Structures are given as structure tokens and as C-alpha cells.
Amino acid sequence: RITPVVSYLFYPSGSKRILNHGPAASFDLIFNPELSLTDRETELSYIVGWHNKSQFSLSVEEQFVKLNQAYDPTNTGGEKLQAGEQFNWKNIQVGFTSDNRKLFNYEVKTSFGGYYNGTLWNINGQMNYRVQPYGSIGMTMSYNNISLPQPYNSAKLILAGPTLDITFTDKIFFTTFVQYNNQIDNLNMNMRFQWRFAPVSDLFI
Numbered sequence: 001r002i003t004p005v006v007s008y009l010f011y012p013s014g015s016k017r018i019l020n021h022g023p024a025a026s027f028d029l030i031f032n033p034e035l036s037l038t039d040r041e042t043e044l045s046y047i048v049g050w051h052n053k054s055q056f057s058l059s060v061e062e063q064f065v066k067l068n069q070a071y072d073p074t075n076t077g078g079e080k081l082q083a084g085e086q087f088n089w090k091n092i093q094v095g096f097t098s099d100n101r102k103l104f105n106y107e108v109k110t111s112f113g114g115y116y117n118g119t120l121w122n123i124n125g126q127m128n129y130r131v132q133p134y135g136s137i138g139m140t141m142s143y144n145n146i147s148l149p150q151p152y153n154s155a156k157l158i159l160a161g162p163t164l165d166i167t168f169t170d171k172i173f174f175t176t177f178v179q180y181n182n183q184i185d186n187l188n189m190n191m192r193f194q195w196r197f198a199p200v201s202d203l204f205i
Helices: none
Strands: 005-007 018-031 037-050 055-066 086-097 104-115 118-131 135-147 155-167 172-181 186-198 201-204
Touching: 055 104
Parallel strands: none
Antiparallel strands: 005 018, 018 037, 037 055, 055 086, 086 104, 104 118, 118 135, 135 155, 155 172, 172 186, 186 201
16 A cells, blocks of 8 residues: 655745645555555645634545445445446545634535446534533534445435533543434444543543
């Protein structure tokens, strides 16, 4: 696997809002033991960063996949693409991350384009609100609209997960994470109690 990344940033002098901006390129190449290419991902992007730590990105991505085994891109038990088939597609992505120093901060990213032999529209979001000094509440969400030609399955997949972090003292913490996945109609809940009874010593339940 080879994953080179290169970027260049401009720092505009005298700008009261823009801290830096510039292009970036990343490559992800995966080969099998015989050195035959099985996966390739090329991404060209332009990133703008503000003084308040928020960031905007615009990317164009190209992907190539050669399947080593049969695969259903929706993972819904439908007709599978066959091993040995090759697919190449492109998509465009837009993302924004707000100032994470603020009590309320968020991140949102959306993409649209090809996906194997069909199309995919994706939107991911995350938001968090800190209730100082007591903790924070948050929410993560992901929506994928996969459209494939017949006889393959199409799917609209939703993943949602609220989080709650409570700080009782500087040594006692409680974290709750709930996640719903409509792909398998599954609801998960994870609750963790943490007691830092000594420096670098924690008990987790």
C-alpha cells in the first residue's frame, strides 16, 4: 500500500479572516502480492482555513476497485457484483468544520457521484454542545442514498447516534452513546463509568 500526500498553503498577509488556503493532493494505491493494482483512490482538494479555526474544503475524487470476491455494495443481501469485476467512478465532496473552541460546534460533509456501477449521495454531520463544566451533549448522523441498476439492490441507509458526557468531578466521568442503524434495524447503547483514582490509573465499567 502506498499513500503519498502533498499540499501547499498560502498565508495572505493582512487578512483579518482567512488564515490560509491552498491545494492538496492525496493518493492511495493498494496492490496484491503479485503487484497487480486492486484499489486506487486519487483526491484533489482545495482547503480554506479561517483565523477562528473553522475550515472549508472542496474535493474531487476518483476511485478504482477490482473485486477480490463477490460483493453487495449495499450490504442488504441483494445480488452481488462478481469477483474479478473492475469499477471506476468519480465524485465531488464539500465539507465545513466550525470553530471547535465554541460551546456549540459542528461538522458537515456531503458528496455525490459514482459508486461501483451506480451512484451514491452521502451526507455526514456531527454537532456538539458543551455545558461547562458539567459535560457535553452531541449527535452524529450519516445518510447514504445508494442507487444501483437492476437486478442489484438500491438502499437508503441512516446511521444516527446521540452522545452524552457528564463530568461529576475531576476524577469521575460518565459517557453514554446510542446508535441506530436502519440497515440492520439495530439499536445499540454503550454506557461507560470512569473513575480516575490515581494519576494515569483509571477504572472503567
